[in-house]
Amino acid sequence: MTTKTNQTNQYVNFINGEWVSAVNEEKIVNYNPANNEEVVGEVANSSEEDLNKAVRSAKTAAKGWKGRSGAERGQYLYKVADIMESRLEEIAECMTREMGKTYPEAKGETARGVAILRYYAGEGMRAVGDVIPSTDSDALMFTTRVPLGVVGVITPWNFPVAIPIWKSAPALIYGNSVVLKPATEGAVTCAKVIECFAEAGLPKGVVNMVTGPGSVIGQAIAEHPDIHGITFTGSNQVGKQIGHEALARGAKYQLEMGGKNPVIVTEDADLDLAVDATISGGLKSTGQKCTATSRVILLDGIYDKFKERLLEKVKEISVGNGMRDGSWMGPCVSERQLENVLYYIQKGEEEGGQLLAGGKQLKDDGREKGYFVEPTVFENVNSEMTIAQEEIFGPVLALMKVDSLEEALDLANDVEYGLSASIFTTNIQQMLSFIKDMDAGLVRINAESAGVELQAPFGGMKQSSSHSREQGQAAKEFFTSIKTVFVK
Numbered sequence: 001m002t003t004k005t006n007q008t009n010q011y012v013n014f015i016n017g018e019w020v021s022a023v024n025e026e027k028i029v030n031y032n033p034a035n036n037e038e039v040v041g042e043v044a045n046s047s048e049e050d051l052n053k054a055v056r057s058a059k060t061a062a063k064g065w066k067g068r069s070g071a072e073r074g075q076y077l078y079k080v081a082d083i084m085e086s087r088l089e090e091i092a093e094c095m096t097r098e099m100g101k102t103y104p105e106a107k108g109e110t111a112r113g114v115a116i117l118r119y120y121a122g123e124g125m126r127a128v129g130d131v132i133p134s135t136d137s138d139a140l141m142f143t144t145r146v147p148l149g150v151v152g153v154i155t156p157w158n159f160p161v162a163i164p165i166w167k168s169a170p171a172l173i174y175g176n177s178v179v180l181k182p183a184t185e186g187a188v189t190c191a192k193v194i195e196c197f198a199e200a201g202l203p204k205g206v207v208n209m210v211t212g213p214g215s216v217i218g219q220a221i222a223e224h225p226d227i228h229g230i231t232f233t234g235s236n237q238v239g240k241q242i243g244h245e246a247l248a249r250g251a252k253y254q255l256e257m258g259g260k261n262p263v264i265v266t267e268d269a270d271l272d273l274a275v276d277a278t279i280s281g282g283l284k285s286t287g288q289k290c291t292a293t294s295r296v297i298l299l300d301g302i303y304d305k306f307k308e309r310l311l312e313k314v315k316e317i318s319v320g321n322g323m324r325d326g327s328w329m330g331p332c333v334s335e336r337q338l339e340n341v342l343y344y345i346q347k348g349e350e351e352g353g354q355l356l357a358g359g360k361q362l363k364d365d366g367r368e369k370g371y372f373v374e375p376t377v378f379e380n381v382n383s384e385m386t387i388a389q390e391e392i393f394g395p396v397l398a399l400m401k402v403d404s405l406e407e408a409l410d411l412a413n414d415v416e417y418g419l420s421a422s423i424f425t426t427n428i429q430q431m432l433s434f435i436k437d438m439d440a441g442l443v444r445i446n447a448e449s450a451g452v453e454l455q456a457p458f459g460g461m462k463q464s465s466s467h468s469r470e471q472g473q474a475a476k477e478f479f480t481s482i483k484t485v486f487v488k
């Protein structure tokens with residue numbers, strides 16, 4: 001057995017209540033995307049054998065965990081929340097150093113993780129079923145809910161604290177045991193979250209974490225016959241592959257994938273509000289959110305004014321190491337992600353888009369060893385262009401001009417995704433048309449496209465999800481099975 005050391009951020013797998021090295025003893029070292037010479041920490045480079053061990057431990061633990069009351073399970077989650085709250089700054093700093101998000105944003109995300117834990121802790125005391133009148137007057141008929149068993153959790157790097165928690169906490173409160181495989185690029189931060197679960201003393205095997213490549217550990221989760229439910233957030237390509245595998249062996253699955261989210265700004269909108277929300281929704285976290293704004297659809301009458309104000313504010317954005325005071329935007333998470341963003345910028349120019357701001361990698365002023373890119377704004381973008389269709393996952397906004405709300409909605413819907421969308425208007429009829437006709441799982445009026453509330457259902461339409469929803473009460477639908485009971 002190996003033990004973790006907080007100071008050096010050297011973590012191994014957490015299986016059956018113990019920190020254990022991968023069977024092959026191999027490690028993955030993570031570097032700071034703001035300075036690729038700075039080691040952030042290390043995690044195990046596991047193999048299928050390690051995953052199998054974790055699943056065996058989760059399977060053994062599932063029976064006892066399911067047998068406890070919801071209130072008792074909730075007490076553990078309250079404890080995890082308290083521990084995490086006491087380590088908030090340390091966890092947030094690790095997140096900033098590992099995946100680049102600015103420190104204030106990382107603290108916000110960690111606080112959100114604490115709030116999610118408390119929300120689901122309380123869920124242990126809430127109703128789970130309904131009494132349904134039977135046609136037989138001497139019988140009692142009702143529904144109850146039972147856990148799925150072992151749940152596999154596969155998470156991305158862009159929210160290395162909030163997403164593992166918003167998937168694991170509901171899984172646990174409804175009585176499932178968990179095998180978590182975090183994204184490699186956020187795995188050290190996620191290990192700290194698991195450390196909070198370990199310190200809270202959950203029964204052995206109820207929570208397990210196995211790190212390693214998605215193509216090995218993620219794939220093995222998708223295929224494992226003893227994993228009865230899989231919850232995934234990440235790319236469409238991987239999500240669909242997992243969905244196919246889960247379906248083939250009859251496991252339940254839930255996929256949250258990409259977005260190509262629009263903001264519509266009408267002629268009567270509060271322009272300052274709309275500009276600020278477009279910047280915040282599109283560029284915070286370096287645009288690396290599935291809910292990030294990427295298409296800015298503007299009514300002709302306000303186009304020039306909006307563009308002028310937007311460009312003024314974009315110019316003021318300070319890009320730098322997320323731990324530095326005053327950095328508003330950090331680096332891309334990795335060199336691969338930076339190259340991806342630069343590829344889309346080049347493609348935008350080749351296809352006729354006009355660059356109004358940004359477009360280049362930033363390598364000066366202490367940014368030589370990081371994956372920094374300028375906040376970028378295009379105009380002359382139409383729906384046929386790649387940057388209007390594909391998820392960029394970077395700080396790139398595309399301005400598009402329209403003559404009417406109807407045209408704006410047609411354009412907003414003219415993509416394969418349907419995750420989130422927002423409109424800025426003061427006209428109630430326009431708000432109502434948007435609510436009715438916008439094909440997105442999350443529609444926001446006079447608010448930015450990003451920003452999910454933990455107590456509300458979250459998920460997308462079209463290619464953005466497997467049509468399931470997570471968070472809030474919706475989590476209950478995924479992490480439990482309904483049992484209809486007839487008693488006479």
Ligand SMILES: NC(=O)C1=CN([C@@H]2O[C@H](COP(=O)(O)OP(=O)(O)OC[C@H]3O[C@@H](n4cnc5c(N)ncnc54)[C@H](OP(=O)(O)O)[C@@H]3O)[C@@H](O)[C@H]2O)C=CC1
Pocket residue numbers: 154155156157158181182183184185212213214215216217218219222233234235236238239241242256257258259289290340391392393
């Ligand atoms: N909807 C969202 O919130 C997110 C969307 N994305 C989109 O995806 C693009 C690529 O990002 P990327 O990190 O590569 O996303 P992936 O979909 O590759 O990664 C998401 C998770 O799936 C794992 N994974 C990778 N391959 C497999 C596999 N074959 N079977 C099972 N699990 C697997 C990853 O592990 P590992 O980290 O070890 O590869 C990670 O834990 C981004 O540019 C963005 O467009 C990315 C992240 C979040």
Ligand SMILES: O=C(O)CCC(=O)C(=O)O
Pocket residue numbers: 158159233288289290291449450451452
């Ligand atoms: O907008 C948010 O707060 C959540 C975004 C999200 O779920 C994601 O990017 O994966």
